[in-house]
Each structure stands twice: as structure tokens, then as C-alpha cells.
Amino acid sequence: MSRGCRRGLVGPLGCHREGFREDLRRLGYSRSGEKRQLQLLASLSRWLEAECLSLAAVASPRVESFFVARRAAGYVNLRTDRSLAPLLGYLRRIGVLEKVERTRPVGPNEELLDRFRRYLMIERGLVEGTARFYIHVAGLFVAERDGGNGATFVDLKAADVTRFVTEVCDGRGLSSARQAISALRSFLRFLHLEGLTSVALDDAVLSVAGSSSSPPRPVSPEVVARLVASCDRRSVMGRRDYAILMLLVRLGLRGGEVAGLGLDDFDWRAGVVVVRGKGRRRDRLPLPADVGQAVAAYLWCGRPRVEDRRLFLRCCAPIRGLAGSGAVGAVVARACRAAGVPFVSPHRLRHTLATEMLGAGASLSEIGQVLRHRHTSTTAIYAAVDHTRLATLARPWPGGEQ
Known part of the structure; x- marks a missing residue:
């Protein structure tokens, strides 16, 4: 013994x-x-x-x-x-147990989806949440093609793809359906790269018709002020949450981008911060004085001295970096409760910054640069909230004023 x-x-x-x-x-x-x-x-x-x-x-x-x-x-x-x-x-x-990041696949379908996951994360550079949704859609497609001994795609035809698109989009909203379409296209391209299909069938995936039913919904300046003021900066958690909110409100960062910030991403002498965005993008953004002061206050009087190099840490054990966008969303939700306002998502604060810039006279291209949009069509959605400029485009009603 x-x-x-x-x-x-x-x-x-x-x-x-x-x-x-x-x-x-x-x-x-x-x-x-x-x-x-x-x-x-x-x-x-x-x-x-x-x-x-x-x-x-x-x-x-x-x-x-x-x-x-x-x-x-x-x-x-x-x-x-x-x-x-x-x-x-x-x-x-300490090396006593082997570092196992995930359970090994147990069958051919699981092995295929695991390779697809590595393709998304390594080759495509997708964030964890997006990759998880893509794998979910791919899993539905694989399950439909499984005859009992693993999915086969040798005889895959455009009609099969169209039928699956109809099924997977049934009951989904416009945004969710478009995401599912993107996931399926990516999986079909992956199958062709793997040699599992003779032709690339991603072009056979039909697009989802329609437009968004509502423009971005910004938050009023009064609500933003109440959210920021709700942080008790006398406490460690309050100083951390205040710095997080300032990054969301003033720089329009995504929740995952805030959680991914590290100590080495700040160049204090130059006054810039490096943000790691979608598709492995690394952008250098100017650091406003009030945002820098909020981050510095947390670093000097709040952040625990640990080996983890991520900027924002948990306030209770185990002390480590925030888990991701969900943790940032929880910070905003806590501020909403403290301020006595309905829940606001971190992304709505991003919309708020864009809307405020638009109201101050910034062009759509300037807004796209700040929000780091890769396509101008993404920024174009904010044109719908600028009623003043849209009014100049309105044609007179036939026959007189109405």
C-alpha cells in the first residue's frame, strides 16, 4: 500500500x-x-x-x-x-498529468468535425463562439448524410444541399438563417479541400432573401452615463468594471476583444492599444485619456499580481483571465442592475458609439475605421439611423405636401 x-x-x-x-x-x-x-x-x-x-x-x-x-x-x-x-x-x-485539451473523437463523424474545428480555428482564424456554431450546423449536415457507418459525401448533389438549407433555415430568424448559410458554405469548402467531394458545392447554397427588419438600436447618452456611474470605483471589482465599460463605450470594442486584451497590448508612451479582432486582425487604436486613466487605475489599485498576462482578471478564486465575451456581458448586466436600467448587451454599446459619431458628423467610412469593419456594407446599416441626412434624400410627395 x-x-x-x-x-x-x-x-x-x-x-x-x-x-x-x-x-x-x-x-x-x-x-x-x-x-x-x-x-x-x-x-x-x-x-x-x-x-x-x-x-x-x-x-x-x-x-x-x-x-x-x-x-x-x-x-x-x-x-x-x-x-x-x-x-x-x-x-x-507540474507535469504529473498529461495536458489534455479535449476528448479525442470516438468515431468517423466526430473525427471529421474535429478536423473541421481545427480548420476553422487555425486556417480561418474564427473565434471560439463562431466556430462552435459552425460545427453545430456541420454536425446537423453530417448526421443527415450518415447511413450507419459514418457520413459519406461522394454522391452529394446540389439538390441535397438545397434540401438541407430549407430544413436548417426553417423557423430561424433572418440573422440566424444567414449565419447557418455561412456555416454550411464553409463546411462544403472544407469537404472539397479534404477531397471528400469531387466538386465544390458551396456555390450551390442559396442565399437568404430579405433585409433586417430594424436598424441598430443605440442606447441613450443618459443610460450610458448611468451605467458608467454605477461602478463603485472604491472597490477592486468596481475599478475593473469601470475600465471595461469605458473600453466598450469609448472604443466600441466587442466583448471578446475586451476579454482578450493583455498587459502587453498597451503602449503607454505612444498612447495606443493593440486589439485582436475577428479573423486574427491586429489593429492599433488610439487610447483616449479617460480610457487610459480607467485602465491604469485598475492596474495600480486593483489587479492582482499573478502570472496571467491578460488584462482583466476574475475577482474571486481561481484568479485568472475573464473567460470571454460572456464574462464581459455579465459585467455589463451587473452595471445595468446597479443603474436600474433594462439589460444592455455589449454590442449595443458598440452601436451607440457608431450612432454618436454619425450624429457628430462623422462619415460612414470613418465609423467603419473606428469599428474596424472589413466591408463597407457592414457599416452601411448605420445610415438608417441618421434621420437628418436621410431627410435630404426624400423626394417630394406627388401633388403637394403630406
């Missing part, structure tokens, strides 16, 4: 207790949180010993048996395998 390095702690995890304790403190866990995690480690180590399992079992499906027994015993905390995230992260960082 193996024993831990600490007296009274048996099992293969015994030797890692003290190192794990230090890692928890580095990640900002409170003493009570640290205690619970160490108790979980001790219980898990004893279970591994009793079941004659190696340490590698903690990262395998077999560990679910441990949590089934834990729930049956009446534990109210750390009852699922999600509670192992701090321990698994530590064991992988």
Missing part, C-alpha cells in the same frame, strides 16, 4: 498536498476555500488507494464513482467532477 508524504494522508495524491496548497493561495483562494479543496484531495486520495487506482484516474470517467459516493454520503459541497478543476489544473501544470 502506498502512502502519502504527509503523515495520515494515504494514496497517490499525498505527496502533492503542500504543492497544491501553495497553488491555491497563488490563485487567490480564501482559507475556507483552501481547506475544502485540501479535504477533497485527501478524500479522493483515500478513494484511489481503496480502489487500487493510479493518479491518472482522477482525469478519467471512473472518478464519477467517487462523486456518486460523495453525494450519497450527504456532502453539500464539491459534489461533481467540476470541483476537480483546481486540482487537475495544478497536476497538469
Whole structure:
């Protein structure tokens, strides 16, 4: 029977207790949180010993048996395998467990979709959320082509593509249908690149007719002011949230772009910030003085001193960079509740900046440069909200004023 390095702690995890304790403190866990995690480690180590399992079992499906027994015993905390995230992260960082980013595909369809995912992320440079939706649509198409032994595309015809387009767009709104069409075109191009189809059938995908039913909906300046003022800048979280809101309001960044900012993206002497946008774009934007002051205040009096080089960090353990656009959306939602206003998405703040620029006399091309649009047609949607300029284009009503 193996024993831990600490007296009274048996099992293969015994030797890692003290190192794990230090890692928890580095990640900002409170003493009570640290205690619970160490108790979980001790219980898990004893279970591994009793079941004659190696340490590698903690990262395998077999560990679910441990949590089934834990729930049956009446534990109210750390009852699922999600509670192992701090321990698994530590064991992988020190090289005890292999760094496994994702489960390996289990069949031909899963293998195909996994290759498509790598194509989207590496070759196309799509962000995680967009790639996830594309894979979802591709998965529906693959499932339709699966005859039981994996999907085949040798006999794929334009009529098959048209039928699937009709099915996948049924019940979707205009925007969602267009996204599904883009996903299918991308998958069909990928199939041709892989040699799975004899001809490229992406041109066989019909476009979705129609136009957006409503123009962008900006937020009033009063609401924006209330959102920004709702942050309690006496607290660490308030200073962080204030800096995030200033980046959204003044620079029109997307939520994912804010979450992706790093400490090395700011050139304080030149007064610019590097933003990583869609399609691996890297743009240098001027940093307004008030935005720079908000970020600097968070850096000097709020941001924890950790190894993570991302700018914005969680305020509770484990202290690490914000997860993505969803975390930024949660910051805006919290500000909405504090300000007593209906929910506003980060993207509506982007629309608000464009609308304010338009009202101040900026041209559509100038707005496109600030928002970093690749196509002028994307910026053209803001023409619909400029009623003053549109009025100059209106023709007189036949027969007199109406």
C-alpha cells in the first residue's frame, strides 16, 4: 500500500498536498476555500488507494464513482467532477498529468468535425463562439448524410444541399438563417479541400432573401452615463468594471476583444492599444485619456499580481483571465442592475458609439475605421439611423405636401 508524504494522508495524491496548497493561495483562494479543496484531495486520495487506482484516474470517467459516493454520503459541497478543476489544473501544470485539451473523437463523424474545428480555428482564424456554431450546423449536415457507418459525401448533389438549407433555415430568424448559410458554405469548402467531394458545392447554397427588419438600436447618452456611474470605483471589482465599460463605450470594442486584451497590448508612451479582432486582425487604436486613466487605475489599485498576462482578471478564486465575451456581458448586466436600467448587451454599446459619431458628423467610412469593419456594407446599416441626412434624400410627395 502506498502512502502519502504527509503523515495520515494515504494514496497517490499525498505527496502533492503542500504543492497544491501553495497553488491555491497563488490563485487567490480564501482559507475556507483552501481547506475544502485540501479535504477533497485527501478524500479522493483515500478513494484511489481503496480502489487500487493510479493518479491518472482522477482525469478519467471512473472518478464519477467517487462523486456518486460523495453525494450519497450527504456532502453539500464539491459534489461533481467540476470541483476537480483546481486540482487537475495544478497536476497538469507540474507535469504529473498529461495536458489534455479535449476528448479525442470516438468515431468517423466526430473525427471529421474535429478536423473541421481545427480548420476553422487555425486556417480561418474564427473565434471560439463562431466556430462552435459552425460545427453545430456541420454536425446537423453530417448526421443527415450518415447511413450507419459514418457520413459519406461522394454522391452529394446540389439538390441535397438545397434540401438541407430549407430544413436548417426553417423557423430561424433572418440573422440566424444567414449565419447557418455561412456555416454550411464553409463546411462544403472544407469537404472539397479534404477531397471528400469531387466538386465544390458551396456555390450551390442559396442565399437568404430579405433585409433586417430594424436598424441598430443605440442606447441613450443618459443610460450610458448611468451605467458608467454605477461602478463603485472604491472597490477592486468596481475599478475593473469601470475600465471595461469605458473600453466598450469609448472604443466600441466587442466583448471578446475586451476579454482578450493583455498587459502587453498597451503602449503607454505612444498612447495606443493593440486589439485582436475577428479573423486574427491586429489593429492599433488610439487610447483616449479617460480610457487610459480607467485602465491604469485598475492596474495600480486593483489587479492582482499573478502570472496571467491578460488584462482583466476574475475577482474571486481561481484568479485568472475573464473567460470571454460572456464574462464581459455579465459585467455589463451587473452595471445595468446597479443603474436600474433594462439589460444592455455589449454590442449595443458598440452601436451607440457608431450612432454618436454619425450624429457628430462623422462619415460612414470613418465609423467603419473606428469599428474596424472589413466591408463597407457592414457599416452601411448605420445610415438608417441618421434621420437628418436621410431627410435630404426624400423626394417630394406627388401633388403637394403630406
